[in-house]
Amino acid sequence: MAQTSEREILKKLRADGHKLTPQRRAVVRALWLSHRHMTPAQVHTAVCEEREDVGLVTVYRTIRMLAEMDLVCEISTDGHQRTYLLRRPPEHHHHLVCSVCGRVVDFTSNDVERLQQRLASETGFSIESHIVEFVGRCVACQQRCQTTDTAH
Amino acid sequence: MAQTSEREILKKLRADGHKLTPQRRAVVRALWLSHRHMTPAQVHTAVCEEREDVGLVTVYRTIRMLAEMDLVCEISTDGHQRTYLLRRPPEHHHHLVCSVCGRVVDFTSNDVERLQQRLASETGFSIESHIVEFVGRCVACQQRCQTTDTAH
DNA sequence: TTGAGTGCAAAGTGTTTGCATGATC
DNA sequence: GATCATGCAAACACTTTGCACTCAA
Numbered sequence: 001m002a003q004t005s006e007r008e009i010l011k012k013l014r015a016d017g018h019k020l021t022p023q024r025r026a027v028v029r030a031l032w033l034s035h036r037h038m039t040p041a042q043v044h045t046a047v048c049e050e051r052e053d054v055g056l057v058t059v060y061r062t063i064r065m066l067a068e069m070d071l072v073c074e075i076s077t078d079g080h081q082r083t084y085l086l087r088r089p090p091e092h093h094h095h096l097v098c099s100v101c102g103r104v105v106d107f108t109s110n111d112v113e114r115l116q117q118r119l120a121s122e123t124g125f126s127i128e129s130h131i132v133e134f135v136g137r138c139v140a141c142q143q144r145c146q147t148t149d150t151a152h
Numbered sequence: 153m154a155q156t157s158e159r160e161i162l163k164k165l166r167a168d169g170h171k172l173t174p175q176r177r178a179v180v181r182a183l184w185l186s187h188r189h190m191t192p193a194q195v196h197t198a199v200c201e202e203r204e205d206v207g208l209v210t211v212y213r214t215i216r217m218l219a220e221m222d223l224v225c226e227i228s229t230d231g232h233q234r235t236y237l238l239r240r241p242p243e244h245h246h247h248l249v250c251s252v253c254g255r256v257v258d259f260t261s262n263d264v265e266r267l268q269q270r271l272a273s274e275t276g277f278s279i280e281s282h283i284v285e286f287v288g289r290c291v292a293c294q295q296r297c298q299t300t301d302t303a304h
Numbered sequence: 305t306t307g308a309g310t311g312c313a314a315a316g317t318g319t320t321t322g323c324a325t326g327a328t329c
Numbered sequence: 330g331a332t333c334a335t336g337c338a339a340a341c342a343c344t345t346t347g348c349a350c351t352c353a354a
Contacts, residue, residue, distance in 0.1 A: 019328050019333060040319080055336050060319065080234070080318075080344080096271055096279075105275055111263045119248055119286060123257055127248075127288035134271055136279035171308060171353050192344085207311045212344065232319080232343075309352075316345070326335070 006032040009071060009086070016069055023047075023054045027062040028086075037075060037083035037095070037104045075133060094132035100141035158184040161223060161238070168221055175199075175206045179214040189227060189235035189247075189256045227256075227285065246284035252293035 009028050010020055018024070030046040031038070038046070044059045063084055066072045072084045075095060085104070093106040112132050120127050161180050162172055170176070182198040183190070190198070196211045215236055218224045224236045227247060237256070246264065248257040264284050272279050 014329095017333095021328070021334060023335070053336090057320080057337080058335060061334080064320095080228075080232075082232070082318090096275060096277055098277070099280060105277070107271060107275075109267055111267050115261055115263050116286060119259060120288070123248060123259075124291040124294075125248055125250070125257070125286070125288040126294050127286050128251060129288075130284070130286040132282070132284050134268060134277070134279050134282040136272070136277040136281075139276040142276075142278050169308095173309060173353070175310070205311090209312080209345085210310060213309080216345095234343090306352100306354095308354100310350080312348095312350105314345105314347080317343080318341100319343105320339105320341070322339080323337095324335105325337105326333105328333075329331095 009066075012069065012071065013065070018065060022051065023058045024062050024065075026050055026054055027059055028066075031066075031072065031084065031086045034085075036102070037073075037085045037097075039081055039083050043084070075131065094134075096134045096136065098138040098141055099135050100137055100144075103138050105138075161218075164221065164223065165217070170217060174203065175210045176214050178202055178206055179211055180218075183218075183224065183236065183238045186237075189225075189237045191233055191235050195236070227283070246286075248286045248288065250290040250293055251287050252289055252296075255290050257290075 006028060009032070010025065013024065013028075014020055026047045027043060029050070030043050034043075034046065040056065040059050040063055043063065044054070044056045047054045047059060063072065066086075067074055067084070071087055073087050073093075074082055074084055085106075093108050094112065096105040096107060097103070109132075112130065116127050116130060119125065158180060161184070162177065165176065165180075166172055178199045179195060181202070182195050186195075186198065192208065192211050192215055195215065196206070196208045199206045199211060215224065218238075219226055219236070223239055225239050225245075226234055226236055228234050235256075237258075245258040245260050248259060249255070261284075264282065268279050268282060271277065
């Protein structure tokens with residue numbers, strides 16, 4: 001169901017009829033190495049540290065490809081900026097994002113599944129997915145900025 | 153805490169040092185009349201039905217002003233499009249969005265509050281807000297497109 | 305009267321697309 | 330070697346900003 005290694009992801013790409021170019025490998029590697037959600041621009045920066053001949057456009061295209069294959073998880077941390085994280089087991093997770101440093105902690109909860117069932121039966125909706133995201137300050141950032149009020 | 157009438161919103165704007173122009177009244181009214189999340193463009197369209205001399209820019213500026221005063225609730229239905237809904241009591245709510253027609257159903261749940269407390273104590277985060285959003289198909293859209301798989 | 309608010313057009317974002325070149329299978 | 334992928338630049342959609350004019354207080 002979900003891949004457990006970088007190599008398996010590449011295998012899936014090939015199985016899906018995509019070519020394994022060095023650029024794609026690099027993008028997958030960058031995503032694989034990061035355990036935080038990244039914007040396409042951040043992925044691009046990371047990729048370029050390894051090899052400079054990768055265009056931002058290719059990063060976008062590769063991410064889109066991965067998203068279509070459901071291999072990455074997309075969230076919009078701020079509404080105008082999408083970030084991506086490789087899906088790894090355990091499968092379904094939610095996010096707790098630090099509003100100061102951007103750190104993302106994943107968590108799972110069956111409260112959410114229960115709520116989903118309740119909603120489905122109450123509204124008649126056929127629920128396909130959900131976004132559950134908490135925003136706050138991680139311990140480190142709380143200590144660092146005790147007085148600041150908003151970190152927009 | 154939360155305003156219960158259009159007039160109270162205008163009062164808050166004035167109290168916050170903003171002038172009550174006809175354009176602003178029109179934007180507030182459009183938001184007030186709608187019980188669905190709207191994009192700035194949709195708000196603009198609605199406003200223009202009443203008076204044509206309101207620019208899209210003004211809608212953006214007014215919405216931003218309302219957002220800064222925390223009088224509207226912003227969500228990004230799709231990641232690249234923000235929608236707004238006037239905050240009305242009961243205060244905190246979540247969303248169930250139809251992926252086909254875009255209809256938004258609000259709901260409240262104390263499961264979410266409970267989960268938030270659990271997370272705070274487990275991770276040490278000081279949680280400031282959360283986004284809980286379910287996406288699915290409403291009853292009407294389920295009937296309309298029984299065979300279709302994706303609606304993008 | 306006067307500073308805040310407006311509309312227009314232009315500039316900024318982040319993202320996608322057209323096209324010729326280049327690489328994978 | 331045919332096809333798919335790349336990179337560049339240009340196009341896009343949404344949002345913000347600069348500026349002269351206008352209006353609410």
